[in-house]
Amino acid sequence: MTSVDRRKNRAGSAECRICGGATYPILDLGLQPPSDPLWPTPSPLVPDRRHPLRLDACRVCGFTQISDPMPPESIYPTAGLEMTSWKNLPQTAWQVDLLKRHLPLEAGIVETGCNDGHFLTALRDGGFSRLLGVEPSRVSGPIARGKGFEVREGFATPPVAAELVASHGKFDLAVAKHMFGHIPDLNGYFSCLDTLLKPDGLLFLEIPDFGAALAAADCSLVYEELIGYFTSDTLRFALERFGYRVIVEHKFTYNGGLIEVLARRFPAPVSPRHPAIPGELADFARRAGDYAARLGARLALLRDQGWVIYVFGGGLRSAALLNGFGLAEHVAALLDDNPAKQGRYYPGCGLPLVAPETLADNPGRKAFLLAVGNENEAKVKRRIDDLFGGGALCASILSPNDRFAELRKLEAGLG
Numbered sequence: 001m002t003s004v005d006r007r008k009n010r011a012g013s014a015e016c017r018i019c020g021g022a023t024y025p026i027l028d029l030g031l032q033p034p035s036d037p038l039w040p041t042p043s044p045l046v047p048d049r050r051h052p053l054r055l056d057a058c059r060v061c062g063f064t065q066i067s068d069p070m071p072p073e074s075i076y077p078t079a080g081l082e083m084t085s086w087k088n089l090p091q092t093a094w095q096v097d098l099l100k101r102h103l104p105l106e107a108g109i110v111e112t113g114c115n116d117g118h119f120l121t122a123l124r125d126g127g128f129s130r131l132l133g134v135e136p137s138r139v140s141g142p143i144a145r146g147k148g149f150e151v152r153e154g155f156a157t158p159p160v161a162a163e164l165v166a167s168h169g170k171f172d173l174a175v176a177k178h179m180f181g182h183i184p185d186l187n188g189y190f191s192c193l194d195t196l197l198k199p200d201g202l203l204f205l206e207i208p209d210f211g212a213a214l215a216a217a218d219c220s221l222v223y224e225e226l227i228g229y230f231t232s233d234t235l236r237f238a239l240e241r242f243g244y245r246v247i248v249e250h251k252f253t254y255n256g257g258l259i260e261v262l263a264r265r266f267p268a269p270v271s272p273r274h275p276a277i278p279g280e281l282a283d284f285a286r287r288a289g290d291y292a293a294r295l296g297a298r299l300a301l302l303r304d305q306g307w308v309i310y311v312f313g314g315g316l317r318s319a320a321l322l323n324g325f326g327l328a329e330h331v332a333a334l335l336d337d338n339p340a341k342q343g344r345y346y347p348g349c350g351l352p353l354v355a356p357e358t359l360a361d362n363p364g365r366k367a368f369l370l371a372v373g374n375e376n377e378a379k380v381k382r383r384i385d386d387l388f389g390g391g392a393l394c395a396s397i398l399s400p401n402d403r404f405a406e407l408r409k410l411e412a413g414l415g
């Protein structure tokens with residue numbers, strides 16, 4: 001993972017990270033800043049590190065990916081605001097139970113990209129005792145270390161894997177939660193796993209489900225850190241191609257949709273079955289652009305009528321609409337309950353992030369675009385009612401909700 005060089009095929013386009021097929025552009029959001037960290041001022045930091053944000057799809061297997069990503073070395077060593085312990089993670093108990101059904105408690109487990117140690121803690125609480133983390137962030141890694149875990153600072157590379165195996169022996173399980181889609185070099189990562197794992201070792205992955213976003217023409221998963229946009233089919237194809245067989249797959253609707261996969265190394269190579277290319281790929285950009293244009297038109301009209309518009313939720317999933325599709329001009333501020341985000345500014349558009357309570361005394365009609373996981377929307381709507389009374393408009397803007405139905409409600413003046 002030290003290089004983001006992408007091989008070019010004879011036609012000049014980048015090669016697919018899974019199968020080596022030619023890729024073609026399906027969505028271009030232009031130059032975008034890193035989504036993390038949030039800015040300390042409304043203006044870009046100097047130097048402004050904007051980078052092209054473009055999704056390409058493979059003509060052969062359909063895998064959607066950023067062919068020209070920002071170098072990971074420029075992102076992760078200082079990343080830290082999106083720490084996992086802040087988030088409510090209802091699927092964690094299910095995950096620990098799954099792993100306990102497939103592994104003894106004395107199994108050796110390594111988590112690549114362990115963040116602040118949230119999942120290592122859950123595994124320890126579940127009875128597992130031989131736990132090790134690998135984490136490049138100099139912000140969240142030390143927090144995991146402070147919880148009593150051994151954490152190797154750095155990316156999961158073959159040399160790091162060799163070092164860890166020399167000191168700890170081969171592992172029974174590798175965990176990659178929300179980092180598998182961030183890997184620019186899948187070949188290098190699987191070489192690392194080949195070193196780390198026993199011949200029949202297990203790999204547990206949790207990744208965003210791009211299939212749900214495709215169905216809803218939702219670009220909110222698209223940001224510079226997420227390089228690979230897997231569906232169930234392309235994930236299975238990638239695992240088989242690199243020598244793993246899926247033994248458990250499960251989906252959660254949490255935070256836009258998640259795919260959970262437990263896979264086992266298999267010794268004999270098989271010819272992986274090519275996935276069917278999803279029909280929604282062909283008009284993904286057009287449908288996403290249509291949605292943003294209609295939402296922008298409605299927001300402009302609401303502003304003309306005196307409404308003040310806020311985005312509730314200052315996470316990464318707002319970036320495509322605010323910056324990529326230019327809707328920030330209609331928005332007064334982002335509301336977020338995370339104290340670490342309040343007082344900062346959203347990268348790109350420079351909108352302030354504020355505590356919701358600070359607006360309670362502001363007069364005027366308010367409209368809220370809900371940029372929180374669908375599972376948290378009912379709670380957020382109750383907060384909005386408590387803080388601002390019943391007259392506020394609310395519209396969900398994130399999938400897997402039917403965003404177009406929510407937009408039609410907004411267009412009809414309902415919320």
Ligand SMILES: [Zn+2]
Nearest residue numbers: 016019058061
């Ligand atoms: Zn491919």
